[in-house]
Amino acid sequence: MTTTKAGKLFIISGPSQIGKDSIVRALWRDRTLKLTHVITNTTRAKRPGERQGVTYNFMNEKAFVSLIKRGKLLEWATVRQAYFGTPKKPVELALKQGRNIILQIDVQGAAQVKAKLPATVLIFISAENAAEVKRRIFASTKMTDTQKKNRWLEAQKEFKSMTKYNHVVINHWGKLNQAIAEVKEIICQHLQTPEP
Numbered sequence: 222m223t224t225t226k227a228g229k230l231f232i233i234s235g236p237s238q239i240g241k242d243s244i245v246r247a248l249w250r251d252r253t254l255k256l257t258h259v260i261t262n263t264t265r266a267k268r269p270g271e272r273q274g275v276t277y278n279f280m281n282e283k284a285f286v287s288l289i290k291r292g293k294l295l296e297w298a299t300v301r302q303a304y305f306g307t308p309k310k311p312v313e314l315a316l317k318q319g320r321n322i323i324l325q326i327d328v329q330g331a332a333q334v335k336a337k338l339p340a341t342v343l344i345f346i347s348a349e350n351a352a353e354v355k356r357r358i359f360a361s362t363k364m365t366d367t368q369k370k371n372r373w374l375e376a377q378k379e380f381k382s383m384t385k386y387n388h389v390v391i392n393h394w395g396k397l398n399q400a401i402a403e404v405k406e407i408i409c410q411h412l413q414t415p416e417p
Contacts, residue, residue: 226319227316227317227319228257228315228316228317228318228319228320228321228322229316229321229322229340229342229411229412230312230316230321230322230324230334230338230340230341230342231256231321231322231323231324231341231342231344231408231411232323232324232325232326232330232331232334232335232341232342232343232344233245233323233324233325233326233344233346233404234325234326234327234328234331234343234344234345234346234379234382234386235345235346235347235379236347236354236358236372236375236376236379236380237358237361237372237375237376238354238357238358238360238361238372239346239347239348239354239357239392240346240392240397240400241325241346242325243397243401244346244392244397244400244401244404245323245325247401248323248401248404248405248408249323251405254321254405254408254409254412255320255321256321256322256323256408257315257320257321257322257323258322258323259307259308259311259312259315259322259324260274260275260276260277260278260308261277261278261305261306261307261324261325261326262277262278262280262285262288262294262304262305262306262307262308263277263278263279263280263285263303263304263305263306264279264280264281264282264285264303264304265277265279265301265303265305266279266303267279278308282304285297285304285306286304288306288308289306292309293308293309293310294306294307294308294309295307295308295309295312295313295333295334295337295338296326296329296330296331296333296334296337297330297333298327298329298330298333300327300329301371305326305327305330306330307324307326307330307334312324316338321408321412323408327379328378328379328382331343331382331386332382332385335385342387342388342407342408342411343385343386343387343388344386344387344388344389344390344404344407345382345383345386345388345389345390346390346392346400346404347380347383347389347390347391347392348391348392348393348394349391349393349394351376351377351380353394354373354376355373355376357394358372358373358376359373388407390403390404390407
């Protein structure tokens with residue numbers, strides 16, 4: 222009787238305005254990688270164009286706290302006065318079935334997952350330097366000045382976690398496809414590497 226080889230879990234993190242969404246979407250669409258998507262739970266308000274059960278599993282705070290208390294989340298964190306968390310069951314099931322998963326999680330959640338599942342591959346997306354990250358945040362037309370300041374403060378904290386990541390990929394301004402290709406190469410290398 223043959224046993225199914227366990228899948229691999231990849232986590233993408235990085236500061237605001239660095240292109241994480243675009244990179245993860247491109248990797249999901251790449252059929253050659255066969256990556257599974259697990260929808261994150263959140264108490265954040267739904268934004269225009271977002272869909273329940275597609276963008277996020279939107280829920281109220283009471284329901285989210287209940288998931289925490291019942292141990293139903295692989296990781297969770299409070300980000301900008303809202304809860305975000307990854308449901309445990311679909312991740313464990315997919316990995317057991319040999320499917321590979323990519324998640325976009327902040328540095329708090331990534332640390333929690335790595336502690337529980339040490340084989341998780343952490344990939345940090347950044348810019349050439351801190352000044353460039355700051356420029357991109359403050360150049361955003363979708364945030365208020367206060368939001369920009371808060372995102373920059375968050376970014377400075379996130380930089381301190383970068384050394385804990387397995388890989389750091391620089392998303393140079395105007396070269397998104399290059400960053401996507403680099404992340405894809407990292408994922409392919411890990412998928413081809415046999416377990417020790």
